[in-house]
Amino acid sequence: MEYLGSPLKIGRMTVNNRIVLPPMATAGSSDDGKVTEQLIRYYLEKADGGATGLIITEHAFVSQEGKASDRQLSIADDSAIEGLKALTEAVHVEGSKIAAQINHAGGNTRRELTGLDPMGPSMQTDFPKIQPEREMTGEDIDKVVCDFAESAKRAVRAGFDAVEIHSAHGYLLNQFYSPLSNKRSDAYGGPIENRVRLHLRVIQAVREAVGEIPVFLRLGSIDTVPGGSTIKDAVDASVLFEKAGIDLLDISGGLTGFIRTDVQSAYFADVTREIKKHVRIPILLTGGISSGREAEALLREGAADLIGVGRAMLRDSKWSEKALAEKE
Numbered sequence: 001m002e003y004l005g006s007p008l009k010i011g012r013m014t015v016n017n018r019i020v021l022p023p024m025a026t027a028g029s030s031d032d033g034k035v036t037e038q039l040i041r042y043y044l045e046k047a048d049g050g051a052t053g054l055i056i057t058e059h060a061f062v063s064q065e066g067k068a069s070d071r072q073l074s075i076a077d078d079s080a081i082e083g084l085k086a087l088t089e090a091v092h093v094e095g096s097k098i099a100a101q102i103n104h105a106g107g108n109t110r111r112e113l114t115g116l117d118p119m120g121p122s123m124q125t126d127f128p129k130i131q132p133e134r135e136m137t138g139e140d141i142d143k144v145v146c147d148f149a150e151s152a153k154r155a156v157r158a159g160f161d162a163v164e165i166h167s168a169h170g171y172l173l174n175q176f177y178s179p180l181s182n183k184r185s186d187a188y189g190g191p192i193e194n195r196v197r198l199h200l201r202v203i204q205a206v207r208e209a210v211g212e213i214p215v216f217l218r219l220g221s222i223d224t225v226p227g228g229s230t231i232k233d234a235v236d237a238s239v240l241f242e243k244a245g246i247d248l249l250d251i252s253g254g255l256t257g258f259i260r261t262d263v264q265s266a267y268f269a270d271v272t273r274e275i276k277k278h279v280r281i282p283i284l285l286t287g288g289i290s291s292g293r294e295a296e297a298l299l300r301e302g303a304a305d306l307i308g309v310g311r312a313m314l315r316d317s318k319w320s321e322k323a324l325a326e327k328e
């Protein structure tokens with residue numbers, strides 16, 4: 001596997017190959033937000049003796065109000081660091097790189113879970129699944145920027161090789177990006193430049209917090225419903241993110257999630273092909289890819305620079321090793 005097996009430099013980090021375990025919430029493997037032995041064992045298994053070049057850990061919440069689900073991993077205070085450090089050290093022994101995905105749920109959570117009113121860019125949305133109970137003020141926005149930066153610092157202290165800002169699948173940053181959930185009339189709403197203003201602030205604050213460590217952004221590129229975000233939005237946003245210093249763009253779906261029913265496999269290849277015409281940073285493509293041959297063909301064609309394999313790796317922890325050994 002000429003392409004799949006080749007190393008890649010991402011910012012100052014080099015991964016051994018192009019295979020990525022994308023972030024996947026393990027739902028229940030953490031204990032009150034803390035890393036458990038069971039969670040470490042799970043990620044070690046997925047590292048597959050280093051055959052998985054890069055692991056991106058499941059979304060961790062940056063603040064109590066940004067928590068998305070019960071038993072979600074936390075990176076919201078310093079007590080999380082010790083467990084996360086044990087995790088990164090274990091994965092490093094295998095030879096894989098490990099990045100931390102950090103997230104704020106915004107209006108996509110419940111008061112019973114956080115103890116606070118779910119907040120978002122606007123109360124009224126055109127997307128029934130996301131209905132925040134409070135519109136965010138300037139102060140709320142400042143706090144979110146700060147919470148992302150503080151969490152990124154913790155990720156560095158815990159030994160992660162990179163940090164990924166989550167802006168996909170209907171969570172807070174995705175809510176700002178999508179015209180279906182962002183109805184603001186201030187500097188954070190309206191044209192795409194405004195809808196990614198919060199992202200650009202978060203990117204700058206995270207960059208200052210982590211120094212030279214690579215910073216990724218997972219973009220919920222398109223909403224596959226009328227009136228939602230488009231490939232053009234994704235391209236325009238990607239150009240701005242690259243300019244702001246993002247080292248890798250991880251492309252997935254928006255409010256409508258990470259699976260598409262209108263496309264059979266490599267769900268977001270149409271988006272990554274277009275983005276790649278406009279930016280130079282590496283692009284990670286995930287969604288519906290299940291064989292090494294398919295991954296190799298996408299890389300060869302230039303549709304992406306790295307390939308994420310989620311559910312196929314959940315089914316088979318030896319996926320990476322087998323894919324690298326597949327005959328083209």
Ligand SMILES: Cc1cc2nc3c(=O)[nH]c(=O)nc-3n(C[C@H](O)[C@H](O)[C@H](O)COP(=O)(O)O)c2cc1C
Pocket residue numbers: 022023024025026058059101166168169218252258259286287288289308309310311312
């Ligand atoms: C059980 C499960 C949990 C997931 N949790 C997350 C998550 O925490 N963060 C995220 O960005 N994506 C998450 N995803 C989406 C995956 O990263 C990936 O984009 C999706 O599974 C599509 O890729 P696949 O077809 O290779 O599985 C999750 C997916 C699954 C199946």
